[in-house]
Amino acid sequence: MENYRKILELLYELLRLSGDTHWANLINKDIYNWDTKKSTRGFKSHFGGMGSINDLTIGEQNPKGIWQSILFDLLLNRAWNMLYNKSTSSHYDNQIQGSVCDNCSYAEINLYNLEYFLPRKILPNIINNYLQKDNFMDLLKIEDFQNSVETNLVRSKLIEAIEKQKIHYSDSRIAINRDCPKCKQRKMSAKYWDIKLELNQQQPNNKNLPLNLTPEKPWWKKLRS
Ligand SMILES: [Zn+2]
Numbered sequence: 001m002e003n004y005r006k007i008l009e010l011l012y013e014l015l016r017l018s019g020d021t022h023w024a025n026l027i028n029k030d031i032y033n034w035d036t037k038k039s040t041r042g043f044k045s046h047f048g049g050m051g052s053i054n055d056l057t058i059g060e061q062n063p064k065g066i067w068q069s070i071l072f073d074l075l076l077n078r079a080w081n082m083l084y085n086k087s088t089s090s091h092y093d094n095q096i097q098g099s100v101c102d103n104c105s106y107a108e109i110n111l112y113n114l115e116y117f118l119p120r121k122i123l124p125n126i127i128n129n130y131l132q133k134d135n136f137m138d139l140l141k142i143e144d145f146q147n148s149v150e151t152n153l154v155r156s157k158l159i160e161a162i163e164k165q166k167i168h169y170s171d172s173r174i175a176i177n178r179d180c181p182k183c184k185q186r187k188m189s190a191k192y193w194d195i196k197l198e199l200n201q202q203q204p205n206n207k208n209l210p211l212n213l214t215p216e217k218p219w220w221k222k223l224r225s
Contacts, residue, residue, distance in 0.1 A: 003131045005034055007079045008043070013140055014072050018058040040083055047080060063115045067142045070119040074127060096158075098167060100191040101180035107191065108181075109162050110170040114155065117195070122151055158195070165193075 008031045015024040026046065033039040046053035058072050059065030081087065096117040098109035126145055130136045138144075145151060162169050168181075179186050 001082070004040070004079060004082055005031065006131055006136050007075050007082075008034065010075055010137065010139060011072065011079070013137065014058055014068060014075075017140070018068070020056070020058065023053065023056065043079070044083060063111070064143060064146065066112070066115045067119045067123075067146045070116070071123055071127075071139065071142060074120070074123055078127065094195055095192045096195055098191055098193065099188045101183060101185070101187050102189055103185045103187040104180060104183040106180050106182040107165075107167040108170055108188075109167050109193075110173055112173045114158060114169075117158075118151065118155060119146070122154065161195075167193075 008027055012024055012027040012031065015021075015027060026042070030040075030043040033042050048054075054076060056072070057069055059068035096109060097113050098107060100107045122145065127139065130139045159169050178188055180188055
């Protein structure tokens, strides 16, 4: 439970940096309750229902903000799992979202789709590492992880795999609700691809980076069939 306090400190700082004083103050109170009476009741009460902490989005609408927001989610998730003795897993971990035209099958994954996928793959190992260190607050230097050599390698491998599947990669953000760039009809809808990407090693390199991109039904469709 030593990590519990570290996670609270990180959550507090992420909220403070994003200007959310309301939630920052509540987390600060949770730190106090932990320090003075080892109580986690306040923190547990932030979850579930409307306007709960798990619905919060932090960070700006840019790639750095996305990484901050996912770091926040992962830490929140970890604290929750720690308190309830659950293992961390997510249905979304192996899927990247993109869009596809229902008329002409034009398919596209953009930079934002990619940046939502990457930190969910890359940050869990880094969080594990840093929580064991005294300088765990360095986790907040999100740009270091976002632009590291390792991340850039995974990113370029992913773009390669995307283009191999004849999916157009775009580095601008285009909403799903728009005209298809190919047939000009308003038929673009969300689509998910399964990505098999093993990041067991701390330092991914070309040799230990098996990567595979397959069009896949979204997990909720699998549940139905
Ligand atoms: Zn089209």
